Amino acid sequence: MGKITGFLEFKSKSExxxxxxxxxxxxKxxxxxxxxxxxxxxxxxxxxCGIPFCHSGCPLGNLIPDFNDAVYQGKWQKAAEILHGTNNFPEFTGRLCPAPCEEACVLNxxxxxVTIENIEKNIAEEAFKNGWVKPQIPEHRTGKKVAVIGSGPAGLAAAQQLNRAGHEVTVYERDEKVGGLLRYGIPDFKMEKNVIDRRLEVLEQEGIKFITNAHVGKNIAxxxxxxxxxxIVLCGGATVNRQLPIKGAHxxxxxxxxxxxxxxxxxxDGLKFSExxxxAKGKNVVVIGGGDTGSDCIGTSFRQGAESVLNFEILKKASVDRTADQPWPYWPMKLRTTSSHAEGAEREWSISTKEFLGDAQGNLVGLITTEVEWTHKLGERPLLEEIPGTDKRWDCDLALLALGFTGSETTLAEQLGLKMDARTNIHASxxxxxSNVPGIFVAGDMRRGxxxxxxxxxEGREAAYYVDKYLMGTSELPLKGEGDLPRI
Structure with missing residues (x-):
C-alpha cells in the first residue's frame, strides 16, 4: 500500500x-x-487506508493500491501486469478518464x-517502452464466431476479451480507420493517434480481424x-447529437x-473529408456546452487560430470544493478548469442561447442570450427560468454546439427488432x-447512453463474459475487479 507515512512526507504532484x-x-x-x-x-x-474506496470509484475495479505499491517499489513490470489484469487499455484511460477513482480516494x-490517473498512464507507457505488451494468442479456438459492431473502447475491449476466450472475432467499423470516438472525437493534443495504432497492432497479432468502411445496416446487411x-455485440456508441432548436440554427x-x-x-491525420x-481561424468562436466535448472544441479552436473563444454553460457556476449534498466518496459536480480553458477562453455560466443572428448571405454574425436561474423543489426536477431584462447580444462567427448526445442511431435496432428506451438507447439487461433478441448483446454508450x-x-469486458457464457455454457473470463493476471 505504498509507504506507510508517504502521504505525510510527499505532496501531490501532477504533470x-x-x-x-x-x-x-x-x-501534439x-x-x-x-x-x-x-x-x-x-x-x-x-x-x-484499510478499505480502499478508489475501487468503488473505478468502474473497472482496478487494483489501484496494488499497482501504486509496485510503482513505489520500482517494480514497473509487476505494476503493468496488475493494471492490465483489469484494464485492457490503460494508455487510453490514463490520458482521458476524469478519474472518479481519485475523487473516491480516502486521502481526498x-x-x-493520489494521482492515480497519471501513475496509470506512466505504467502503460513503461510497458510499451520495455516490450512487456505482447500479443496474448489463445492456445485453443472454440470454432465460434463473434461480430463486434463498433471499434470504440467498448468494442475493442469486448473483442480482446472474446478473442482471449478462443472465439474468432471480427470488428466492423463504419469509418476508414479503427478507434471510433477515440480516433475521430478526441483531439490529438489529448491523445495522439499513434497511441491507438500501437495497441491495434497487438490486437491484430492476437487474431482479431478488423473491417473498416463497414457501416453495418447500410453498406453491409x-x-x-x-x-x-x-x-453479435453492438458497441456503436451514442452518436445522435442533441440539437438546439432556436431561430437561426440553420x-x-x-x-x-x-x-x-x-x-x-x-x-x-491527412485524411479527406467530404463536408x-x-x-475557427480568425473568428469569434462561441462554444455552447461546458463538458469535455466543449473543452475539446476550445483547445482545437485556439490551435486553428481563433480570434476569441467564449464558453457558455446553462448550469450555474459550480463550487470549487465539494458541497454538503455531494459527500465523499461520490463524484462531485465541482468547478473544473481544463488545460483548454486555461489557454484563454472566457466562461459564462447560467446563460441560455435564444437566437442566432445572420447577415443577408446567411452567415452567422452573432447570437442573443439571456441569463437563467434554476429553482429546486423537493421531489421535483429542477426548473429553468429566464431572468427578465438580461438579454445580451454577442459577436460570433462560429458557434459550436457541445450539448451532448440523445442516444444511439436506430438503424440496427429497427432492422433487428431490438427494444429501445425513450432516449433510443438499446435495452439490454x-x-x-x-438484448431481447437471443445472441445479440449490447455494451457501452449504445446501452447506457x-x-x-x-x-x-x-461494459465491453462484462459483455464479453456473458457472450462467452452464452456460447459455451460457462466462462473463465474475469468480471469486474477479478483481474486476469499475468495478461498484458
Whole structure:
C-alpha cells in the first residue's frame, strides 16, 4: 500500500504542461513527464487506508493500491501486469478518464488524492517502452464466431476479451480507420493517434480481424452478419447529437461540436473529408456546452487560430470544493478548469442561447442570450427560468454546439427488432448484457447512453463474459475487479 507515512512526507504532484504559446502551435500532447523518482513518491502516497474506496470509484475495479505499491517499489513490470489484469487499455484511460477513482480516494477527504490517473498512464507507457505488451494468442479456438459492431473502447475491449476466450472475432467499423470516438472525437493534443495504432497492432497479432468502411445496416446487411456469426455485440456508441432548436440554427457557422472535432482530426491525420470545411481561424468562436466535448472544441479552436473563444454553460457556476449534498466518496459536480480553458477562453455560466443572428448571405454574425436561474423543489426536477431584462447580444462567427448526445442511431435496432428506451438507447439487461433478441448483446454508450471511456471498457469486458457464457455454457473470463493476471 505504498509507504506507510508517504502521504505525510510527499505532496501531490501532477504533470506540468508546456507553455500555452508553445502548445497551441501544434496538435501534439503537451504534458511534461514526471521523473521516475517523483512517480515513486506519488505511488508512496497511497496510504494503508484499510478499505480502499478508489475501487468503488473505478468502474473497472482496478487494483489501484496494488499497482501504486509496485510503482513505489520500482517494480514497473509487476505494476503493468496488475493494471492490465483489469484494464485492457490503460494508455487510453490514463490520458482521458476524469478519474472518479481519485475523487473516491480516502486521502481526498482532507488532502489532495493520489494521482492515480497519471501513475496509470506512466505504467502503460513503461510497458510499451520495455516490450512487456505482447500479443496474448489463445492456445485453443472454440470454432465460434463473434461480430463486434463498433471499434470504440467498448468494442475493442469486448473483442480482446472474446478473442482471449478462443472465439474468432471480427470488428466492423463504419469509418476508414479503427478507434471510433477515440480516433475521430478526441483531439490529438489529448491523445495522439499513434497511441491507438500501437495497441491495434497487438490486437491484430492476437487474431482479431478488423473491417473498416463497414457501416453495418447500410453498406453491409445486418442479416448477412447475423448469418455468419454465432453472436453479435453492438458497441456503436451514442452518436445522435442533441440539437438546439432556436431561430437561426440553420445559419452558416452553426455546427455540431463532433462535426468540428472529427473533421479536424481527419485533417491532422491527412485524411479527406467530404463536408465543407469548418474553421475557427480568425473568428469569434462561441462554444455552447461546458463538458469535455466543449473543452475539446476550445483547445482545437485556439490551435486553428481563433480570434476569441467564449464558453457558455446553462448550469450555474459550480463550487470549487465539494458541497454538503455531494459527500465523499461520490463524484462531485465541482468547478473544473481544463488545460483548454486555461489557454484563454472566457466562461459564462447560467446563460441560455435564444437566437442566432445572420447577415443577408446567411452567415452567422452573432447570437442573443439571456441569463437563467434554476429553482429546486423537493421531489421535483429542477426548473429553468429566464431572468427578465438580461438579454445580451454577442459577436460570433462560429458557434459550436457541445450539448451532448440523445442516444444511439436506430438503424440496427429497427432492422433487428431490438427494444429501445425513450432516449433510443438499446435495452439490454445488466444481468447478462443481452438484448431481447437471443445472441445479440449490447455494451457501452449504445446501452447506457453517453458516458465515460472507463465505463465503455468496463461494459465491453462484462459483455464479453456473458457472450462467452452464452456460447459455451460457462466462462473463465474475469468480471469486474477479478483481474486476469499475468495478461498484458
Amino acid at each position: 506540468d504542461y508546456e507553455p500555452v504559446e508553445k502548445r497551441v502551435e501544434n496538435y 500532447e503537451f504534458t511534461v513527464k514526471l521523473k521516475e523518482s517523483e512517480l515513486k513518491d506519488q505511488g508512496a502516497r497511497c496510504m494503508d 477527504i482532507n488532502e489532495d488524492p 445486418i442479416e448477412e452478419v447475423k448469418l455468419n456469426h454465432d453472436s 445559419l452558416k457557422g452553426v455546427h455540431q461540436a463532433m462535426d468540428f472535432l472529427s473533421q479536424n482530426n481527419r485533417r491532422v 465543407n470545411e469548418i474553421s 445488466l444481468d447478462d448484457y443481452q 453517453q458516458s465515460l471511456i472507463v465505463w465503455a471498457i468496463s
